[in-house]
Amino acid sequence: MPITFDEQHRIFKLDTPSFTYALMIYQENYLTHLYCGARIPDTDLSYLIYRGRFSSLSPYNTKVDDPFFSADITPMEYPTNGAGDFRIAALSVRNANGDAVTDIRYVSHKIYDGKPALPGLPATFDRDGKAQTLEIEALDTVTGVKAVLLYTIFEDYPVLARSVRLENTGNAPVVLERAYSACLDLPTMDMDMVHFYGRWNKENTTVRHPLQHGIQSIQSKRGMTGPNHNPFLALAKSSATEETGEVWGMNLVYSGNFAFDVEVDTQGCPRVLMGINPTDFRWHLEPGESFQSPEAVLVYSNTGLGGMSRTFHHFYLDHLCRSQWTKKKRPLLINSWEAAFFDFDDDKLVEFAKEAKELGIEMLVMDDGWFGDRNDDHRALGDWYVNEKKLKGGLSHLIERVNALGVKFGIWYEPEMINPDSDLYRAHPDWAIRAKGREHSISRYQCVLDMTRQDVRDNIFQQMYDVISKNNIEYIKWDCNRHITEAASAVLPPEHQGEFFHRYVLGVYDLMDRITTAFPHILLENCSSGGGRFDPGMLYFSPQIWASDNTDPIERLTIQFGASLCYPIPSLGAHVSANSRASLKTRAAVAMCGTFGYELDPRKLTEEERDIVRKQVADYHKYYDLIHYGDFYRITSPTENPFLCDWQFVSQDKKEVLFTRVVMRHPENMYLPLCLPGLDPEKFYTDEETGKVYSGALLMHGGLDLSSYDFGENGDGTSIVKYFVAK
């Protein structure tokens, strides 16, 4: 049994083949944390709760028969506010008396096979009976608030999924002021925080820095996850490297305001909280009502950051992305945005399709500008009917012409947005988010629709349904180009306005669920001005997300490396565009470390370029399985090395290797042999280009021979891509 309960010591152990998580019901039914790390066989781990010595400033419970116990210095499983633990709290409930003292204690538990779905929320799921779940009920006897702590482990991965359901079983209403998804109390601050930050056009710069005493936090208050920070955090032992050492990776399956707070206490022990950002969050719970938190995913690795990433990658493809396209071969597409922006009509799109077909491209995506009166970004969001002045003869006619060429067709939407200059706004001005008595701010000339409202969602769903159901649309790009300000809903009563941000996210999930359920055959790609909403919540619905509006391959190195910390490579939307000084070869080499596609005017390619593109299309097919299902290794990081970036894919059977180097500037050691990780030392690998044979051991420990490559005179984004096959 992977989850066991030792009745004598009152210890729960959750074991996978390489990972153990343990917690304990301590005296007076405190839920204390014991261990999270490499698999251990022992059962009595109770001494692990002692991390410090009781002092006169640590409050204690006189009923506990232990002079060393105080909630203030003990690792806690789901710490609460105001009842003896002064560190950051996962749960704080304001009760009918007006105070926010919260104190939950163990009541009961159950262990069962499988994993429950979380109502209204995306979450990881079981596949082939590989999951087991522990549900612990803990009660605050004064308010009657019950916390149901959910823990699921998966037989095939060192992963723990956690969430909390809060139920008001009392007689009076309460307000949840903090309701994090999970807490992790670790025993040492000899760790670095690893996360990524950015902005529009420059997402996902990886940072690594030592933990410090006090509280450090990464957050979003933008209504969406945003490109500024991502709901991902890893704590890596200071000595851990890319391929060695212990790392705890955490990711929140959520697309709204989030917080990852880390407090290092005076004993040097870090506490990590992950969940909905408590700023602007107040959830009103009447008796009998309940609240479900989003899910936090925790990955343990003792093979460094690389091992953590590979676990996230495969785990998400197996247990999070629910689209039927996740493991089905996806069509190679060309997108009209950078090719034409708003300047297109039906004939131009058909020309694109004709050229694309000739190059081997399989799908044309018509981006922004096909609907309402949309000829620039000033108007028409919300008016999801076809602009027949542009698409003469209508959308069906256009799609028939494109399909007749043997090319599939995809379309762009921005369902959550509304321009003040739109028919929808003129009919329903109160559907745009705005706080009472205030103007709404404008961003990209647009406002955000109040997705907390059923009538708004129904309207947008119906408009989308009318277009999609009548046309042979096989792909949708779901964009989202601004964040939420003046947050309030015209229809929520004042005591529920604090629920606005979370209700917004639930509304988006509801609409996305309705669209993907109505049209399961459609390949959905999320986008938010590039990677502004790149998170596991979105991955649940769409197996790929446009990673950035920046399509320059050199800039993309940092963007894609950062995202690869936790997101699968085949989820990173990446295209070859005309918007770069780097060679077509390098643009493709980098886009191949992602979904791969094109975003340029194919009519403008020279004959020589067309030959190169045809070869790239062939490579896309040749390497598809290796890239989509293989193991990804970051070898030289562009944020640590200003000169070089190296990465590699290795097939699961270790017979195939695809190595890529991009030279950003010339370093002194560019021609040195480079050691390749993750190979089979016993195998013999043939370099397909040169015919040279290396043992796996030589490539791993002596290195790949780079002495004969021409990296050019200057560091201008030269690249090499090498493919090896083992006998």
Ligand code: DGJ
């Ligand atoms: C932002 C996206 O990131 C772009 O790819 C493009 O779809 C534009 N929006 C269209 O407005």
